[in-house]
Amino acid sequence: MYSWLWRKLPGKRWLKVIQSLILIGLLLALLYLQVFPWLNTVLYPEPQSGL
Numbered sequence: 001m002y003s004w005l006w007r008k009l010p011g012k013r014w015l016k017v018i019q020s021l022i023l024i025g026l027l028l029a030l031l032y033l034q035v036f037p038w039l040n041t042v043l044y045p046e047p048q049s050g051l
Helices: 002-008 013-043
Strands: none
Touching: 002 013
């Protein structure tokens, strides 16, 4: 998978490194802002008050 991504990125080696770091940052931001909060609500639901 990584070699496929490396071949698909345009430019020379230093540009590919920068693009790879940006993609990793975007992936981490997506996980941190969207996936992990959703997963937290699925795994640990809020207790219902029995009023």
